Amino acid sequence: GAAAENPTCDEELSFVYENHPNFQALPTMGIVFAFDVLAQLITDAPGLNFNPMMLLHGEQNLEIRSPLPVSGTVTSTAKVSGLYDKGKGVTLVLDASTTDEKGNELCFNQFTVFIRGIGGYGGDRGPAPEKLTPPDRKPDIVHVEKTTPNQALLYRLGSGDMNPLHADPSMAAMGRFDKPILHGMCSYGFAG
Numbered sequence: 663g664a665a666a667e668n669p670t671c672d673e674e675l676s677f678v679y680e681n682h683p684n685f686q687a688l689p690t691m692g693i694v695f696a697f698d699v700l701a702q703l704i705t706d707a708p709g710l711n712f713n714p715m716m717l718l719h720g721e722q723n724l725e726i727r728s729p730l731p732v733s734g735t736v737t738s739t740a741k742v743s744g745l746y747d748k749g750k751g752v753t754l755v756l757d758a759s760t761t762d763e764k765g766n767e768l769c770f771n772q773f774t775v776f777i778r779g780i781g782g783y784g785g786d787r788g789p790a791p792e793k794l795t796p797p798d799r800k801p802d803i804v805h806v807e808k809t810t811p812n813q814a815l816l817y818r819l820g821s822g823d824m825n826p827l828h829a830d831p832s833m834a835a836m837g838r839f840d841k842p843i844l845h846g847m848c849s850y851g852f853a854g
Contacts, residue, residue, distance in 0.1 A: 667807075680732075685732050686730075686732060687730035687731065687732055688851070689724075689726055689730065690724070690850060690851045691730055692724050692726055692730055692760065692768065692769035692771065693722065693724055693771055693847060693850070693851075694821060694822075695736050695738050695758075695760040695768070695769065696738040696740060696758035696760060696771050696773070697821075697822065697823065698738070699738045699739065699740045699758060700740050700756050700758055700773060703740045703741070703742065703756060704717075704754070704756070704775075707742060707754075710745075710754075710777075710780075711780075712777050712779065712780050713779070713836065713837075714825065714827075715827050715833055715834075715836040715837030716751075716777055716778040716779050716780075716837055717775055717776070717777050717778075718775065718776045718777075718778070718846070719773065719774075719775055719845070719846035719847060720753065720774045720775055720776045720846075721772075721773075721774035722771070722772070722773060722774070722846070722847070722850055723771065723772040724769060724770075724771050725769060725770045725771075726768070726769050727767045727768060727769055727770060728762075728766055728767065728768050728769075730768055730769070731762065731768075734762060734763060735762070735763050736760050736761065736762055736768060737760065737761050738758050738759065738760045738761075739758065739759055740756055740757065740758040740759075741756070741757055742754065742755070742756055743755045743756065743757045743772070744788060745785070746785065746786055746787055746788030747781050747782065747783055747784065747785035747786065747787060748776070748781050748787065748788075749781050749782055750778065750779070750781050750782065751776055751777050751778040751779060751780060751781045752776070752777050752780055752781045752785075753774060753775070753776055753788060754774070754775045754776075754777060755772065755773070755774050756772070756773045756774075756775070757770070757771070757772050758770070758771045758772075758773065759771075778838075807852060807853070809844060809848070809849075809852060813844055813848060813852075814828040814829065814842055814843070814844045814845060814848060815828075815829055817844075817845055817847075817848040817851075818845070821845070821847065821848070821851075823845055823847065825845075827839070827842060827843060828842050828843060828844070828845055829842050830842065
């Protein structure tokens with residue numbers, strides 16, 4: 663994550679310090695814009711009744727269409743683009759577009775969530791995943807980072823994702839986890 667290893671690195675500070683002369687938005691910030699509209703879309707989807715502790719963020723696609731502003735007003739719109747029966751659960755695919763005050767598209771997101779426990783109704787299984795074959799060689803580079811044990815607690819405060827699955831052991835148990843789990847988007851942001 664930005665400034666995690668060296669909090670005084672000038673290049674890294676440009677992403678986390680609002681008074682830096684080159685202050686800029688992290689590209690991964692484009693994901694956060696759509697959170698509220700997506701949460702509302704999932705909550706209001708007719709016929710989609712489930713325990714929120716059973717929802718897992720599965721995949722994320724972010725396309726930056728224009729440089730992200732460090733201030734201003736953005737508007738996100740979203741739609742369900744797929745609902746697939748995976749047997750023991752469903753995969754829900756959500757598309758979101760975020761625009762600036764002038765209507766210029768800043769970014770496009772596709773969120774794929776997996777909801778455990780509500781599949782098996784005989785619906786379309788969805789497209790087969792793309793087969794990716796890694797090259798048969800050593801990696802070009804290896805970079806190791808480590809999250810802290812309190813990472814989920816800090817991330818939920820900064821991101822606004824207050825899902826108790828990431829903080830409360832009893833809620834994590836309702837989702838059949840041994841302990842609270844780290845947000846998928848925290849890992850994404852950390853790697854970004």
